[in-house]
Amino acid sequence: MKSMEKRESDATMTTKRDAGGPVSLADIAKAADVSISTVSRVVNGQTHRASAETAERVRRAIEELGYRPNQIGRTLKKGKSRVVAMLTAGMHNPVMSTIASSTEAALRDAGYVMFLCDTHDRAELQDEYLNAMRAQAVEGYILVTNIKSPGLAEFVERGEPMVFACRRNPYRFGPFVGIDDKRAGAAAADRLWADGCRRTAAILPTGSSQVLRERVEGFRARLAEVGAEPPAIVEAGVPGGSLLEIGYEAARRLEEMNIHPDGILCASDQLAYGAHRRATERGLRVPGDRRLISIDGSELNGWIAPWLVSIHVPYREYGTHIVEQLLSLWHGRTPREILLPFLRG
Amino acid sequence: MKSMEKRESDATMTTKRDAGGPVSLADIAKAADVSISTVSRVVNGQTHRASAETAERVRRAIEELGYRPNQIGRTLKKGKSRVVAMLTAGMHNPVMSTIASSTEAALRDAGYVMFLCDTHDRAELQDEYLNAMRAQAVEGYILVTNIKSPGLAEFVERGEPMVFACRRNPYRFGPFVGIDDKRAGAAAADRLWADGCRRTAAILPTGSSQVLRERVEGFRARLAEVGAEPPAIVEAGVPGGSLLEIGYEAARRLEEMNIHPDGILCASDQLAYGAHRRATERGLRVPGDRRLISIDGSELNGWIAPWLVSIHVPYREYGTHIVEQLLSLWHGRTPREILLPFLRG
DNA sequence: CTGAAAGCGCTTACAG
DNA sequence: CTGAAAGCGCTTACAG
Numbered sequence: 003m004k005s006m007e008k009r010e011s012d013a014t015m016t017t018k019r020d021a022g023g024p025v026s027l028a029d030i031a032k033a034a035d036v037s038i039s040t041v042s043r044v045v046n047g048q049t050h051r052a053s054a055e056t057a058e059r060v061r062r063a064i065e066e067l068g069y070r071p072n073q074i075g076r077t078l079k080k081g082k083s084r085v086v087a088m089l090t091a092g093m094h095n096p097v098m099s100t101i102a103s104s105t106e107a108a109l110r111d112a113g114y115v116m117f118l119c120d121t122h123d124r125a126e127l128q129d130e131y132l133n134a135m136r137a138q139a140v141e142g143y144i145l146v147t148n149i150k151s152p153g154l155a156e157f158v159e160r161g162e163p164m165v166f167a168c169r170r171n172p173y174r175f176g177p178f179v180g181i182d183d184k185r186a187g188a189a190a191a192d193r194l195w196a197d198g199c200r201r202t203a204a205i206l207p208t209g210s211s212q213v214l215r216e217r218v219e220g221f222r223a224r225l226a227e228v229g230a231e232p233p234a235i236v237e238a239g240v241p242g243g244s245l246l247e248i249g250y251e252a253a254r255r256l257e258e259m260n261i262h263p264d265g266i267l268c269a270s271d272q273l274a275y276g277a278h279r280r281a282t283e284r285g286l287r288v289p290g291d292r293r294l295i296s297i298d299g300s301e302l303n304g305w306i307a308p309w310l311v312s313i314h315v316p317y318r319e320y321g322t323h324i325v326e327q328l329l330s331l332w333h334g335r336t337p338r339e340i341l342l343p344f345l346r347g
Numbered sequence: 348m349k350s351m352e353k354r355e356s357d358a359t360m361t362t363k364r365d366a367g368g369p370v371s372l373a374d375i376a377k378a379a380d381v382s383i384s385t386v387s388r389v390v391n392g393q394t395h396r397a398s399a400e401t402a403e404r405v406r407r408a409i410e411e412l413g414y415r416p417n418q419i420g421r422t423l424k425k426g427k428s429r430v431v432a433m434l435t436a437g438m439h440n441p442v443m444s445t446i447a448s449s450t451e452a453a454l455r456d457a458g459y460v461m462f463l464c465d466t467h468d469r470a471e472l473q474d475e476y477l478n479a480m481r482a483q484a485v486e487g488y489i490l491v492t493n494i495k496s497p498g499l500a501e502f503v504e505r506g507e508p509m510v511f512a513c514r515r516n517p518y519r520f521g522p523f524v525g526i527d528d529k530r531a532g533a534a535a536a537d538r539l540w541a542d543g544c545r546r547t548a549a550i551l552p553t554g555s556s557q558v559l560r561e562r563v564e565g566f567r568a569r570l571a572e573v574g575a576e577p578p579a580i581v582e583a584g585v586p587g588g589s590l591l592e593i594g595y596e597a598a599r600r601l602e603e604m605n606i607h608p609d610g611i612l613c614a615s616d617q618l619a620y621g622a623h624r625r626a627t628e629r630g631l632r633v634p635g636d637r638r639l640i641s642i643d644g645s646e647l648n649g650w651i652a653p654w655l656v657s658i659h660v661p662y663r664e665y666g667t668h669i670v671e672q673l674l675s676l677w678h679g680r681t682p683r684e685i686l687l688p689f690l691r692g
Numbered sequence: 693c694t695g696a697a698a699g700c701g702c703t704t705a706c707a708g
Numbered sequence: 709c710t711g712a713a714a715g716c717g718c719t720t721a722c723a724g
Contacts, residue, residue: 072482073484074428074483077419110465115462118451275650305591
């Protein structure tokens with residue numbers, strides 16, 4: 003009887019406290035008249051480590067006070083934060099934002115939350131972020147960027163759990179999610195060849211990542227296999243410019259070189275948009291006079307770029323595989339590459 | 348002399364320890380042969396609170412051991428995390444990802460890192476994330492979503508620092524960054540009117556947010572002012588469909604209603620892309636037979652949608668203003684709305 | 693079944 | 709100028 007009264011008066015007290023700041027384990031302990039340890043056990047579902055009556059009392063207090071465990075305290079004690087960092091080369095690129103979006107969803111499903119860091123493809127920013135993320139005690143890193151930098155080298159060296167997407171770890175073999183870019187390039191070659199193109203070209207940005215290079219390389223190699231003329235390969239750069247501008251510029255440069263291809267591989271959709279604008283400005287019909295093919299396969303293409311054939315890369319599915327890789331890493335399994343199938347455009 | 352030797356031997360020890368796990372304040376203290384308090388002060392730049400010699404010794408140890416302060420410990424102690432949460436209604440939407448991107452950059456400049464949470468416009472997810480973010484002790488919330496939910500109501504009630512972007516706080520007046528959507532709609536009306544359109548329509552998704560509604564309302568109101576026929580206003584929904592599909596569907600529905608406008612306001616660029624496809628499928632020339640105008644002004648338009656007039660919303664600049672608002676909030680200044688200028692298409 | 697105590701990494705009065 | 713100590717919120721042996 004006594005304990006009963008006690009509980010009631012506690013409940014009254016607690017309701018008053020409702021207005022205050024964040025509620026801690028200690029507040030619940032006091033309200034439920036048990037030790038902090040007991041509350042912690044109940045909170046963590048170790049319900050068999052407490053009597054049914056006690057557990058119930060604790061749960062009621064938690065409910066009434068609106069207690070939510072503070073992750074910071076938990077992280078500090080356990081050394082695990084349930085937080086993952088994603089570093090991306092540039093969120094303005096729709097490919098990157100699609101990957102970020104799908105990764106975020108997959109992480110949430112796995113019970114994690116995600117820091118988003120845009121490195122703008124700059125080494126110092128990449129390092130700054132890597133260090134900042136380490137300071138936040140994140141449990142893993144997802145990199146959609148692979149600039150070489152002292153910080154990245156150090157992280158790789160230390161064996162931090164990292165999964166690379168699109169671009170590979172620049173220092174060593176490791177977890178990776180992407181497609182076989184060379185085969186995608188080859189598929190593009192097949193398609194242009196089948197469509198009757200005999201004077202081809204390929205465009206990509208100056209100093210672009212391995213990804214785009216491999217697409218072009220696969221394209222070139224396949225054309226050689228079928229005995230076609232080698233494609234004109236043009237790299238273009240526009241200081242501070244977007245892929246759109248680079249695509250435009252590359253098409254312009256082709257003209258300058260007096261090359262007039264009937265089929266062009268654009269290493270990404272954005273490049274294709276730029277190249278298309280140049281073509282139409284010059285009065286070329288696409289695909290009548292010139293076929294454009296690219297690799298990415300944005301949803302948008304079907305809607306506003308019907309003139310474009312694009313090999314579809316399943317970026318939307320990267321997230322699931324990235325998170326799977328991360329879980330594998332944590333479980334100590336040996337890292338591997340996951341090459342997803344692409345869809346011929 | 349003695350202390351000199353001591354330092355040297357310490358340095359040797361520390362180099363060995365280099366291989367170990369994370370380095371803590373205590374490790375540095377031991378290496379530099381000072382107290383933890385002293386190290387902490389040096390780390391935090393309270394350099395006048397230590398002798399030049401001591402400070403130097405500490406700095407050397409920090410350098411050699413590669414010490415980085417653990418934010419988790421700091422956060423737990425100080426109650427400030429230097430972390431902000433962004434909740435977005437859906438990252439697949441380019442508008443949202445542009446805002447996320449610009450916000451991330453502005454936060455970094457201010458010394459903060461950002462959690463990214465995609466609520467998929469679902470109340471339960473929104474609440475789940477709000478609670479998860481609170482548990483992470485984030486210092487503020489940026490919402491590009493405004494679904495009503497118990498959790499959001501509670502956060503507003505508690506006065507958590509929140510800045511809304513695009514969409515307003517659904518419960519009360521508060522910090523907001525956006526444009527004057529009604530005026531943007533009016534500007535669209537002016538433009539179509541000036542271009543000679545006399546049979547207009549406006550399309551938007553069923554159950555869409557206040558943002559798009561206001562654009563259409565501003566459009567309607569302005570047309571009334573200039574004495575034009577009232578526009579046909581069509582709301583369309585496609586279960587699980589994108590804005591692209593909705594735009595297409597809305598255009599189709601107009602035909603069904605036997606309405607054939609010579610000018611359509613599409614409440615967002617994506618809707619316009621969809622509406623355009625339908626128009627071209629029906630053999631209409633855009634803008635010859637039908638003008639399309641929208642509000643967003645994606646960079647892409649100039650490249651692959653030259654047929655579209657779009658009022659430009661400076662999403663790229665939202666980040667700076669959002670972060671400014673957040674800083675204001677923290678400094679206790681009274682919240683206000685920031686309406687950025689848009690550019691007539 | 694339950695609680696007291698130590699400790700995760702840090703900051704910050706307080707004392708010397 | 710410097711250090712010992714308390715404490716942020718939590719978990720987890722350990723003891724009873």
